[in-house]
Amino acid sequence: MSSAAGLGGGPPAGSPAAAARPGRRFAGVPYFLLLPGLLWLGVFFVVPMLFLLSQSLQTGTLETGYRLTFHFATYTDALSQFSRQFLRSFEYAFLATLLALLIGYPLAYAIALKAGRWKPVLLVMVVAPFFTSFLLRTLAWQTILNSDGLVMRFFRGTHLISLTSALGWTNGNQLLSSPLAVVTGLTYNFLPFMVLPLFASLDRLDPRLLEAAGDLYATPLTAFRRVTLPMSMPGVVAGTLLTFIPAAGDFINSQLLGNPKTAMIGQVIEGYFLRINDYPTAAALSFALMVTILVLVSVYVRRSGTEELV
């Protein structure tokens, strides 16, 4: 990194050549500034990606070593074997993103536009969960949702539990070890990633625009639909991406809050890497997951980007 920073500095400011041709000197600056970032991406993203891709096409065992044989069958085998977990990951991630948006938007809106002097306090509260580890926070949900907890008692008391069981969201007479618990955990864990970008875009909204909308016969609801919402679209896009992407690859929530039937693809990959030590299969699943996310994201950004973003 230190060499990158050195390159980013450009020629010394006082050098006569630089002073004589200011245009040339400044023309190169943006590229120099890009260098550290590009180096970082190269070392920590592109190289591992290539490594992963190559790993996924190798055959062999841990004992005998691996050789690159361009064995594409690993992909078809792994994907057909784990298609259910694959789809489930996207389904859960989608639900969690939707829920996080439904919870996060009003929250971000209230903090940005209605909180007044409480704004900083509320923002700190949004990020406060980051002070404890992801694992601990998810474990805490085991306690929250367990059979003698308040939530469970509420579900039993109101017979909501029968409803969720009938819908297949929970199994039997408990909340834990269910799709509902996994999606709840995902929503909770990634909510700050939704709220922060939403807050950033809503906080920038000029309240005078809302006054202008009111002046032009828009009811508060119409002003929200026609001004606030479209102007916060960059935040919505950023927030949903920041929630959806990590949620789709998550392997903690389904492990701690779910059951074997709620397993997500991240969990499978983790198992293949760390327990079964079948690196090619794990790499193939990882690579497939990443490509799928990339395709989904680019379609999404393109559709929302061209029409809605300012």
Added chain:
Amino acid sequence: MRPRRGQDSSNTGPTGVASASGDLVLSSLTKRFGPFTAVDGLDLTIAQGSFFALLGPSGCGKTTTLRMIAGLEQPTVGEIRIGEHEITYDKPYRRPVNTVFQSYALFPHLSVRENVAFGLKRRRSDSVASQVAEVLELTELQGLADRKPAQLSGGQQQRVALARAIVNKPAVLLLDEPLGALDLKLRRQMQVELKRIQTEVGLTFVHVTHDQEEAMTMADTIAVMNAGRIEQLGAPAELYELPATTFAANFLGQSNLIRATVAQRQPDAATVALPDGGLVAVPSGRLPAGIAEVWVGVRPEKISVHEAADRADPAGHTAGRNRIPAAVVTDASFMGVSTQYLVRTPWQQELMVFEQNRGGATIFRPGDRVSLSFATEHTFALDAGQDAEAGIELDEALG
């Protein structure tokens, strides 16, 4: 759905309703922010279809007044009516009022066309496209209809703000210093444009400005506002020729104010004693009743400079003209169309004189002894209880 007043008035607009039915009436309108009174008991009637200018220094409560009319601020006390309808507590989106905001407040995510169509669409008006096209033409924005506000110059944005409000043909259009950001040339051009649009469309305009020239050239009626109150209200010429307060005298144009004591009141004119004891005449209608101590006022361009008489008489009046004989020029600046003098009177007060440059007249130099004269009918008197300097610095700062 509840009928909206905006539609009512726009439906009756073209067919022509009795003028009184659309007057904007403010009654003892007051706005306090905590202990601070921003607008203090305004009583105003603004005739339908008139161009009304609210003129005053920064912070005097102009924007606050407009915001109350638009419904963006709740009055602490008072009432707002348009014709028969009381709208004091109506929501902004229910009022037949549109605003051209000081900051434009254009919607950045919408094109010029969509910005202009915004109000019409909210009211589900028919023929949105043709109305928008018409107004874009009126404001000469046809070619820019598909741009976003960020791609426009300041003057173009200002016209979009105007088009966006005007297209709704509101009963009352509020303009909050809409020309403030423009350079002088563009401002003059837009003033002409605004006035033309107002006469063409026949809307009531309430135009806020602190540019006195703008107010005088455009408005049918000017209200001079100071510290939350209306100091004086009237047609531009009326206001200029006969200011009612020292603030109005100084803020609208410039005035010479001389301390004097009323000597004698007669039916058609009174005589007042200037500091040197000389008596000048003031028409009775231009002298407030029942006071002894006054400021005698005269506008600088109403004063003529002559070569001094030999004898150093005190001030006096003959044949409809007041005279101040023994004065000395202390400063003369030739301005092309006129010459501006500062002239010191025997009581050591400097008066301002603008002498039209008609050619042939002597141009005096500093040190020249001169005598001054001005028509009795151009002389006015104000209650001496007021500060003679009120409104001065503010005017110069903006000059």
